Amino acid sequence: MSNHAENAFNFSSNQLLETALDNDNVPIGYACNYVPRMLLNVEPLFPYRVNAIGLTGGTELADIYMSQVTCSFTRSILDMVMDDQLEFIQGWIFAAGCDHLRRLYDNLQYNLAPNFCHILDVPHKSGADAISWFSQEIKALSLLVSEHFQMDLSVVKINQAISEHNTLMQSLQRIANFRKKEFPPFSGTQFHRLMHAVWTLPNQSITPIVEKIEKQLTEAKNPVDYKARVLLVSSVIDQYEWIEAIENNGALVVADRFCTGAIPQLKTCVQTDDPFYDMAAHLLQTNACPRMMDTFNNRMELILNTIKDYRVDGVIIAPIKFCDIWGVETTQVASFLKEKKIPVLRLERDYCFSGEGQLSTRVQAFIEQILQ
Amino acid sequence: MGVISQIQDQIIYYQTWCKNYQNILKMPLRHGPYQTLQNLNNYPWLWNLAKVNRLLSMVTKGREGNYRKANAAVVGKIVPNLMNLLNNLVEDTDRLVLHEDMVPPEILFAMGLKTWMSELLGILMPIVDSHSVEKYIDIAENAGIPPDVCSLPKSTMGVILNKEVPPVKAIVTSNSPCDGGMASYQLIKNKLDIPIFQLDVPYNFYNERATDYFANELKRMVKWLEEYTPGKMDWDHLREICEERNKMAAHELELWEAIRQRPAPLAAEAIYLSHLWCFNITPGDPSGTELFKYLSDLANENIKNNISAVPNEKYRTVLWNPPLLHFIDLFSQAEKQYGLTLIIDSMSYNRQPFIDTSTKESILKGLAHIIMTGPMARHTRGPAQNYFDDMFYLYTYFDLDMIFVAGHIGCKNTAALNGILREKCRNKGIPLLIIDYDLSDPRVVSHDGIMQQLDRFMENIMNK
Numbered sequence: 001m002s003n004h005a006e007n008a009f010n011f012s013s014n015q016l017l018e019t020a021l022d023n024d025n026v027p028i029g030y031a032c033n034y035v036p037r038m039l040l041n042v043e044p045l046f047p048y049r050v051n052a053i054g055l056t057g058g059t060e061l062a063d064i065y066m067s068q069v070t071c072s073f074t075r076s077i078l079d080m081v082m083d084d085q086l087e088f089i090q091g092w093i094f095a096a097g098c099d100h101l102r103r104l105y106d107n108l109q110y111n112l113a114p115n116f117c118h119i120l121d122v123p124h125k126s127g128a129d130a131i132s133w134f135s136q137e138i139k140a141l142s143l144l145v146s147e148h149f150q151m152d153l154s155v156v157k158i159n160q161a162i163s164e165h166n167t168l169m170q171s172l173q174r175i176a177n178f179r180k181k182e183f184p185p186f187s188g189t190q191f192h193r194l195m196h197a198v199w200t201l202p203n204q205s206i207t208p209i210v211e212k213i214e215k216q217l218t219e220a221k222n223p224v225d226y227k228a229r230v231l232l233v234s235s236v237i238d239q240y241e242w243i244e245a246i247e248n249n250g251a252l253v254v255a256d257r258f259c260t261g262a263i264p265q266l267k268t269c270v271q272t273d274d275p276f277y278d279m280a281a282h283l284l285q286t287n288a289c290p291r292m293m294d295t296f297n298n299r300m301e302l303i304l305n306t307i308k309d310y311r312v313d314g315v316i317i318a319p320i321k322f323c324d325i326w327g328v329e330t331t332q333v334a335s336f337l338k339e340k341k342i343p344v345l346r347l348e349r350d351y352c353f354s355g356e357g358q359l360s361t362r363v364q365a366f367i368e369q370i371l372q
Numbered sequence: 373m374g375v376i377s378q379i380q381d382q383i384i385y386y387q388t389w390c391k392n393y394q395n396i397l398k399m400p401l402r403h404g405p406y407q408t409l410q411n412l413n414n415y416p417w418l419w420n421l422a423k424v425n426r427l428l429s430m431v432t433k434g435r436e437g438n439y440r441k442a443n444a445a446v447v448g449k450i451v452p453n454l455m456n457l458l459n460n461l462v463e464d465t466d467r468l469v470l471h472e473d474m475v476p477p478e479i480l481f482a483m484g485l486k487t488w489m490s491e492l493l494g495i496l497m498p499i500v501d502s503h504s505v506e507k508y509i510d511i512a513e514n515a516g517i518p519p520d521v522c523s524l525p526k527s528t529m530g531v532i533l534n535k536e537v538p539p540v541k542a543i544v545t546s547n548s549p550c551d552g553g554m555a556s557y558q559l560i561k562n563k564l565d566i567p568i569f570q571l572d573v574p575y576n577f578y579n580e581r582a583t584d585y586f587a588n589e590l591k592r593m594v595k596w597l598e599e600y601t602p603g604k605m606d607w608d609h610l611r612e613i614c615e616e617r618n619k620m621a622a623h624e625l626e627l628w629e630a631i632r633q634r635p636a637p638l639a640a641e642a643i644y645l646s647h648l649w650c651f652n653i654t655p656g657d658p659s660g661t662e663l664f665k666y667l668s669d670l671a672n673e674n675i676k677n678n679i680s681a682v683p684n685e686k687y688r689t690v691l692w693n694p695p696l697l698h699f700i701d702l703f704s705q706a707e708k709q710y711g712l713t714l715i716i717d718s719m720s721y722n723r724q725p726f727i728d729t730s731t732k733e734s735i736l737k738g739l740a741h742i743i744m745t746g747p748m749a750r751h752t753r754g755p756a757q758n759y760f761d762d763m764f765y766l767y768t769y770f771d772l773d774m775i776f777v778a779g780h781i782g783c784k785n786t787a788a789l790n791g792i793l794r795e796k797c798r799n800k801g802i803p804l805l806i807i808d809y810d811l812s813d814p815r816v817v818s819h820d821g822i823m824q825q826l827d828r829f830m831e832n833i834m835n836k
Contacts, residue, residue: 065791070784096575099551103788106756110792121575124547293570296558324552331516
């Protein structure tokens, strides 16, 4: 797969993170998209989407507490924390998003009792009462954050943070739109290195990078080669090697409906005079997580629209093993797509990148199926 | 034990045995041979339920006197109730609502609706016949449901996917008790293509804001049911149901007070199976109140006569998590082999049993509290503190010697707390056995495998 927009994507996230920390920015760890990252974008805070990219040697420590039959993402995070690899994080905010995240919170509290650790009670519905409940939760969180970090979290500041968030998302959406072209100028792997940086760096650190990429892309002429265009559906994929392994076999990941991807995370937050309500409504109604009990049809519609908009040839669904909500959802998404004669591949995987050989074989077979 | 007592015990068994078959035979007599054959064809699980006297045999085997009477009475209560439920297969089916086990049916009863608890078969069938839900688990897995999902929702989904569910017209469910259970209802809804209402239990519910939020959820459910079913809320009837439930709960508290005694006058199925059935499936039924009064009387009579349920009771335990459905007689074997008495299980232990019936609002708030603090919602949906606080409270309250956790492999919520639990128990000096097994599927760990775990624990930890 040739690639001529590489320079624009050539930056070091780690270096930028180190600079941000040196500049006394305060990283607040979060692990779920139901945490209002906009609220945490008020300086000096910045939201850091926790990951276990540096994890080597398995999750032996975390397995003692969480057993081996829970989601490997949560175990990997716990292992990283217990191994002091995430000690730069100065506060934790969880969302009661799923069974495993709740238990990650419980185990983290028990084992490390961080100075600031809070869990948000996120409803499983998206109607008016749920939004009202969740906006109160976010408001209570803002008070706790403001008190603990001795900072001004006024409505004005929060509104400004939401505006800045929206501006960044709009820029990213313009970049993501290049993927809709018949021959996109960058690969899914490159895009996800960028997205990883977006979710783990302060806005002010990533915005210049995004602007530079956007500018270079408008001048990019040589597209990426591919055999088939795929949509990747999953929960957390923050290790770009997964996408790279898929793309090395000729399947270009042109669209991503997963927690750390672009769809639907790049949607902007509608602003009114109540930022807490705005964030609550945005998070409950925009996130496409199967944990929500009343948004199944929206989720299916989102997938169909993505297939259409990004000219997708086939869909790869890659749930993390032991995730019940994705496990059951995947069965239904696969049936839904098969009924519509859309090629679909189901790949159950661990959170950490592994089994490249098997993955390649299955992706190759899938591409053959698409091309037939 | 005297010959007369032995004869009396046999009489208890055979009396209940005959009554059960009498009740079972009412169904073909009521529906006629054609309808009965059709039912047996459409709902093959009826054959399994017809073996209900196996359960009687399991719960009475080796048990004597009042303990035997109590367990026989529990089965004797289940069978006629079950037959009434089975009438819903063919009668008033336009009023038939599928409800999840975490949504108690009081409101549905008060609205004049008929109920079918989705998980009923997944719970009852393996109790009666260990292997009877394997077929449905396989159907769900063959349809793409991951094997690691809890086998209870899997068996429930299997029944639905195999089109063996009664002709329900609407679904009422919740986000409890776990992600697997919650997610399964979207599949059930898609498969049945009928309207669904989903109750949203907050994560932190020990506060007024949560109670108000959830009571409003119940109000919305009532409104929704009035729109999508022929049911109409009769608040007076709901009050009567809740008052009857309160009476039953009061007798249950008397029973619990009795089993605090050492040695316990009653144990095991008399405590947990009675609760499982009467509070989850038939709340508000006066026969449930009678049963708990009878159980309480039997327990107090035993105390008065200085008789223990388990002769030579040596150890007392709680069973955390649902009982081992496919190996219900584990504890009768443990009683015999080790003098080990199961005092109570976590499913039976509800912290807030009474409903204030003074106003509509107070009834809804009471029901809201009961649902939110239902054992599985409380322990698996809520914070870990709920799980540990209740467990150690019961340990002290019932003067226990050890804690057993039914470590169902599909229950990720509790598996993810095992590490903390081990450390807490070690610090408190409480012997802990986490039984590795699957709730409904004996192919994962056999009965022999479970017994071996118990044997090793008794030998190595309890030095027996």
